[in-house]
Amino acid sequence: xxxxxxxxxxxxxxxxxxxxxxxxxxxxxxxxxxxxxxxxxxxxxxxxxxxxxxxxxxxxxxxxxxxxxxxxxxxxxxxxxxxxxxxxxxxxxxxxxxxxxxxxxxxxxxxxxxxxxxxxxxxxxxxxxxxxxxxxxxxxxxxxxxxxxxxxxxxxxxxxxxxxxxxxxxxxxxxxxxxxxxxxxxxxxxxxxxxxxxxxxxxxxxxxxxxxxxxxxxxxxxxxxxxxxxxxxxxxxxxxxxxxxxxxxxxxxxxxxxxxxxxxxxxxxxxxxxxxxxxxxxxxxxxxxxxxxxxxxxxxxxxxxxxxxxxxxxxxxxxxxxxxxxxxxxxxxxxxxxxxxxxxxxxxxxxxxxxxxxxx
Amino acid sequence: xxxxxxxxxxxxxxxxxxxxxxxxxxxxxxxxxxxxxxxxxxxxxxxxxxxxxxxxxxxxxxxxxxxxxxxxxxxxxxxxxxxxxxxxxxxxxxxxxxxxxxxxxxxxxxxxxxxxxxxxxxxxxxxxxxxxxxxxxxxxxxxxxxxxxxxxxxxxxxxxxxxxxxxxxxxxxxxxxxxxxxxxxxxxxxxxxxxxxxxxxxxxxxxxxxxxxxxxxxxxxxxxxxxxxxxxxxxxxxxxxxxxxxxxxxxxxxxxxxxxxxxxxxxxxxxxxxxxxxxxxxxxxxxxxxxxxxxxxxxxxxxxxxxxxxxxxxxxxxxxxxxxxxxxxxxxxxxxxxxxxxxxxxxxxxxxxxxxxxxx
Numbered sequence: 168x169x170x171x172x173x174x175x176x177x178x179x180x181x182x183x184x185x186x187x188x189x190x191x192x193x194x195x196x197x198x199x200x201x202x203x204x205x206x207x208x209x210x211x212x213x214x215x216x217x218x219x220x221x222x223x224x225x226x227x228x229x230x231x232x233x234x235x236x237x238x239x240x241x242x243x244x245x246x247x248x249x250x251x252x253x254x255x256x257x258x259x260x261x262x263x264x265x266x267x268x269x270x271x272x273x274x275x276x277x278x279x280x281x282x283x284x285x286x287x288x289x290x291x292x293x294x295x296x297x298x299x300x301x302x303x304x305x306x307x308x309x310x311x312x313x314x315x316x317x318x319x320x321x322x323x324x325x326x327x328x329x330x331x332x333x334x335x336x337x338x339x340x341x342x343x344x345x346x347x348x349x350x351x352x353x354x355x356x357x358x359x360x361x362x363x364x365x366x367x368x369x370x371x372x373x374x375x376x377x378x379x380x381x382x383x384x385x386x387x388x389x390x391x392x393x394x395x396x397x398x399x400x401x402x403x404x405x406x407x408x409x410x411x412x413x414x415x416x417x418x419x420x421x422x423x424x425x426x427x428x429x430x431x432x433x434x435x436x437x438x439x440x441x442x443x444x445x446x447x448x449x450x451x452x453x454x455x456x457x458x459x460x461x462x463x464x465x466x467x468x469x470x471x472x473x474x475x476x477x478x479x480x481x482x483x484x485x486x487x488x489x490x491x492x493x494x495x496x497x498x499x500x501x502x503x504x505x506x507x508x509x510x511x512x513x514x515x516x517x518x519x520x521x522x523x524x525x526x527x
Numbered sequence: 528x529x530x531x532x533x534x535x536x537x538x539x540x541x542x543x544x545x546x547x548x549x550x551x552x553x554x555x556x557x558x559x560x561x562x563x564x565x566x567x568x569x570x571x572x573x574x575x576x577x578x579x580x581x582x583x584x585x586x587x588x589x590x591x592x593x594x595x596x597x598x599x600x601x602x603x604x605x606x607x608x609x610x611x612x613x614x615x616x617x618x619x620x621x622x623x624x625x626x627x628x629x630x631x632x633x634x635x636x637x638x639x640x641x642x643x644x645x646x647x648x649x650x651x652x653x654x655x656x657x658x659x660x661x662x663x664x665x666x667x668x669x670x671x672x673x674x675x676x677x678x679x680x681x682x683x684x685x686x687x688x689x690x691x692x693x694x695x696x697x698x699x700x701x702x703x704x705x706x707x708x709x710x711x712x713x714x715x716x717x718x719x720x721x722x723x724x725x726x727x728x729x730x731x732x733x734x735x736x737x738x739x740x741x742x743x744x745x746x747x748x749x750x751x752x753x754x755x756x757x758x759x760x761x762x763x764x765x766x767x768x769x770x771x772x773x774x775x776x777x778x779x780x781x782x783x784x785x786x787x788x789x790x791x792x793x794x795x796x797x798x799x800x801x802x803x804x805x806x807x808x809x810x811x812x813x814x815x816x817x818x819x820x821x822x823x824x825x826x827x828x829x830x831x832x833x834x835x836x837x838x839x840x841x842x843x844x845x846x847x848x849x850x851x852x853x854x855x856x857x858x859x860x861x862x863x864x865x866x867x868x869x870x871x872x873x874x875x876x877x878x879x880x881x882x883x884x885x886x887x
Contacts, residue, residue, distance in 0.1 A: 171850075174866075192552050195574050195575045195864065198863070198875070200864070214561075216575075451857050471856050474880075494826050496831050502558035
């Protein structure tokens with residue numbers, strides 16, 4: 168077994184958004200320093216990091232210099248370019264692994280990976296052009312959703328195909344990018360499971376949270392989710408299978424559809440996940456600390472929850488509600504220090520403890 | 528009423544220890560940046576601050592430059608030199624006020640202030656030399672404790688006088704510093720109340736915690752404390768009187784002795800307080816955020832608690848227990864990133880949620 172990183176070690180984080188910011192705070196709580204790398208000046212994570220490097224993803228010397236000072240490097244978003252990883256990996260270990268990143272960067276590869284693992288997903292087919300799409304519709308059926316294989320998030324790069332005549336416009340919306348057609352799943356609600364695997368192979372999962380989206384963006388997560396005991400077990404087991412197969416180190420977020428036939432995996436993210444922010448208020452070890460524990464060689468928190476929580480995102484103009492939220496006794500506010508409240512931009516979140524943990 | 532400081536404003540913190548570190552994290556949560564000023568290089572708070580200035584308390588130009596970039600300045604310890612405050616106050620508002628600092632810097636002034644407020648304290652008398660001490664012993668009685676008037680903390684600068692023949696050695700231990708003799712109080716236990724007053728005059732108190740000291744250093748705080756309903760009310764009211772009289776802005780920690788005759792005030796600290804660390808695990812708004820809210824013109828959290836908590840300090844070699852603590856599911860660890868574990872040095876703390884909040 169590896170010893171944990173010594174106190175005072177530097178943990179590198181690729182990407183300086185709110186996830187990097189909260190990872191930096193968690194790293195500090197365990198006695199580590201963080202070095203944040205981001206192409207944009209004054210990234211949110213920089214306010215709470217020991218060191219910030221502002222340089223591009225194509226700046227190999229800057230990436231190498233950054234990584235050379237880090238005991239381990241992680242990332243807060245899954246679209247880190249390959250070449251940037253090459254430069255970093257030459258100087259420091261990167262967790263979660265390249266394979267986790269590669270699988271999750273491409274929806275088609277991800278779905279195939281999940282199917283190979285024996286996990287249920289929506290039916291899907293690859294779509295590169297109009298003939299592909301016609302064939303995919305015949306195979307997968309309608310209604311369906313056409314999605315770009317890469318770089319989609321928060322509902323971007325997606326088009327619904329309810330009837331055959333929607334196909335042409337949907338394909339045009341892909342702007343020539345390789346795509347995947349997914350059958351629309353008839354689900355009652357969506358849950359996600361936040362799980363982690365440590366350097367020693369230990370795996371742990373938090374109890375699933377129930378997610379509500381609006382306009383393709385997560386609005387709230389409520390814990391506990393409406394699930395049967397068997398579904399809860401399923402959720403933890405399937406997350407464990409993904410972690411094991413990828414020999415993953417760190418926190419993983421898995422989105423699941425709850426259907427009459429059981430849980431379907433929608434997608435996973437190789438990082439801390441918005442739907443895990445509730446752990447800040449409900450657990451001794453939150454998802455951010457869990458991730459730092461995993462990549463720094465600590466024993467993992469056991470995922471137990473002392474309180475039930477509702478997490479609400481503050482998106483765009485929602486930030487105008489802060490004065491009102493500040494007066495609500497049960498609202499634990501987390502603002503991300505972002506300057507401009509653009510529509511759809513995640514500006515912060517609120518956790519509310521709703522009571523001691525119920526055991527559903 | 529003042530508007531809150533705009534998002535992205537810089538909050539200055541004099542002193543870069545663990546209290547400054549946790550204030551910096553709380554400021555970040557509310558969308559602010561911090562600038563930490565400390566004479567020592569690489570202070571613990573620097574790992575989690577936007578900016579750090581390393582310069583002495585006598586470096587007026589550095590202090591002025593620091594303050595000029597801050598919307599408001601606070602401090603994490605009560606022994607900020609007068610001249611340093613002069614330099615800062617010329618450039619930015621300082622909270623809590625100079626008067627709070629002046630009163631709490633001198634045990635004699637503090638006790639006189641409390642007595643003038645009508646609050647119960649141990650009997651006390653000023654001691655500058657041997658004749659004073661003899662007179663003070665006659666007036667106050669024995670057993671008693673001789674303490675330097677200034678710069679004492681964690682039991683330093685104190686000497687017990689149980690019998691008259693202890694007097695000479697006790698006086699010698701003061702090394703010529705002006706002192707105060709305090710009658711030793713026969714108390715059953717010690718509690719502290721963490722209270723706050725906002726820019727608009729609003730005052731709030733958390734439920735008192737029960738403190739256990741060893742070797743003059745706080746070891747644990749348990750919430751709720753063993754107190755009657757009347758004592759709880761007393762604690763909040765007396766903290767409120769101190770806050771009002773000082774027209775205080777920020778968080779205040781008040782240590783109280785519980786005696787058969789009621790609560791006696793031991794001392795207060797014009798800052799966030801070690802005995803308030805439990806609020807991180809038990810409240811939506813912890814003491815660090817409460818302090819930032821107060822000095823930044825926000826409404827205060829109402830002090831309500833969702834969970835009961837035991838806080839344990841990790842002092843000196845206690846930090847060797849971290850590997851074991853890391854395996855305890857209920858232990859929320861906070862390490863301060865300090866290099867060397869000297870005896871008596873506060874290296875971190877652990878919060879444990881012990882259950883939903885009991886209403887005693």
